Amino acid sequence: MSDETAAAAGDKIRCDACPVMCYIKPGAAGACDRYANHDGQLVRVDPHIVLERTVSHGGRLVPFQAGGDWDGKLVREPEMFVTAIGAGTTYPDYKPAPFIVSSEVDGVDMVTVVTEGIFSYCGVKVKIDTDRYLGPETAIVRAQGEAVGHVTTSEYGSQMLSLGGVHHLTGGSKKEGRVTCDALMDLSNCKPVELTIDGGATVMVQAGYPPIVNGVAEERMRVGCGSATIGMFAKQWHGKVDEVVVVDDHITGVLSEHQAGKLLDIPDTGIKMKGRRSTPGRYFQVAEPGTGWGGTKISDPLSVLGPFDPKTARAGTTMLMVSTTGEHAAYYELDDGLRPVEKPMPPDLKLSVERIQENCEPALCTVLFMGGAGGSLRAGVTDNPVRLTRSVKDALTRVTSGGAPVYVWPGGGITFMVDVTQVPAGAFGYVPTPALVAPIEFTLKLSDYAALGGHMDYVRPLASLKDSAEIRPMMLTPGRRS
């Protein structure tokens, strides 16, 4: 970071980074705020340090240098100007900059307030499409050995992780906060992050890509639970095989006992399942969860079966065992001892397994960044702070993050979620607080300003007010000191 380019002059140093050649006192920055005197050394002020200063001053951040290099060409046509012009002050200059916020779009003056919010309580919700067992619910999720979040519920064939939040960002050790911040930022910027789950798997997560669980890339997410799969494919199996078991960590389905099988008059086969029967043909906990068949830890599917009931079972009974994604499948026939013996799978059953596979969508990791507007949103507003919240709730003010649509979670405040793959690349940054810096825009019609605040009579063309007298709206504000 340090440059050997400064000539010492007493306690001051002379910066030669640019022709202004500022003399800089220890602990101070030059005229540009980009170079500073750190213990007699000229240092390039790291943007993060300046950001921290901005933050410690309670400042607002504006995007800096996120764009591409100037290649002498226009990269956009003017008609692609969709929204308002952004903040005009330039980082790291926090001069009280008037900035251009509005631009004529389709004859409507849109106002966009562009900023990068600092989200010190934020988090990401990660949805990992996998049947594989990642770890017990509430288990700690770690990055680089530090706790960054936990395993939460498993829903519809996806495992949810909840990462970040105030306790990991600021509640733990310094390192925990920094590692959490890094993990959140990388996940939000669609970069891969390796997460390890206490008592569970190691999973490589990257938004928009398949999860890699213990080194194996997940390909497909299951079409439904084992029971649902029975329901969906019962007709296609009817007449081609006597019994089907769809092995699933959650609900394993058994064709002959399942309601779908009953409707097709499929006879009992004498099959005996391990696990806890929920309703006919639906079994919980046939095996421990794991990364084997259907999210269980088994590699031999027969291990979920008990011996066939000799009163009902007959030799020659055919049976298909398949996982919920069709990734694993095996075909058996009962021998004279009523023991299942694996045989080559008949082509029409193979087809049905492929059909299951085909109906499983590509497994992905998806990352939702979640940030919120806390107290200062309300605290600093001069007239009626709840109006912005209401206007967001009433859909008069549109909230976007880097132009991407967000979901605003109903209830108090403005808590929003955004799919990070929709946000422009590299949009997320951080400050050493630690906290994430994310783009956020409020867009509203000028006409809605009226509904919002009623100050519209102040917005006029200069010409119409040339003769007007001095006007002194002396507003009492909560921030006022007196």
Add this chain to the structure above:
Amino acid sequence: MKRPPQIAWLADGKRLHLQDGPIDLIVEAEGSAPDMRRAYEAAAARFAGLLDELCAELQELRRAADPQHCRLRGVVARRMHAAVAPFATDHFITPMAAVAGSVAEEILGPMLEAAPLERAYVNNGGDIALHLAKGKQFSIGLMDRPDRHGVMRTLVIDAKDAARGIATSGRHGRSFSLGIADAVTVLARTASQADAAATMIANAVDLPGHPAIVRCPASELQPDSDLGERLVTRDVGELSYAEVERALDSGAACARKLLAAGLIEGATLRLLGETVEVGTSRIAASNSRLFDERAA
């Protein structure tokens, strides 16, 4: 080690960022695609070497301006001098008070010569030079204070208006202020005039000798500041409502004089949440809040 000027698109891909030393510009042009290209090329071409030109006369630029004679040679330096000269008889002011606006103007000029544009602006850290073709207008948002998520205020500048320059000065900025204003935003015919006038009006928003105001010699903060030993405002403590009003009155009196003299088109003065407007009431308080949760 000299760092070369930076010329890059901002993330939105439509605004150009030019940075060299302390000069930091955001440039945008609107017009046909070829015209925009020509304009941006002209901006980038003029930017090259601009800081060196200024630095060649830096010593002189940091001296109190002579109200009558200009010893400066460079076109930007001479513009800076011209902008501050009207104040130099009665006040201490150096051409540096108009550097940001003068540079903004200097970049906008070649852009407009290069191509017909619908709208264009060069924003130099809040000091802005504007161009508006007939019938066009800009909506400008103002921040109450740079270190707070203050209420957005907007004003509209129409092509029919005389103002083509906007500048803001105050004690929170990168440059020092002799006064206590949080922000004084000035509209003037040119950005350099606006810059100089904003400095003067912000200096006039003051309560001389008030114990709650912390001041310190500029040279203690920046050894080569053009303000030398003059006391610059570091902090403003508790002020009563009447004191805030008195300080704003003092600034407003200065602004009214400049308005009458034709040096400015209008001004908005802000101190501790109170606002005074001179010559224009088009600046509207609005309700748009920025997102932040630090105080949550």
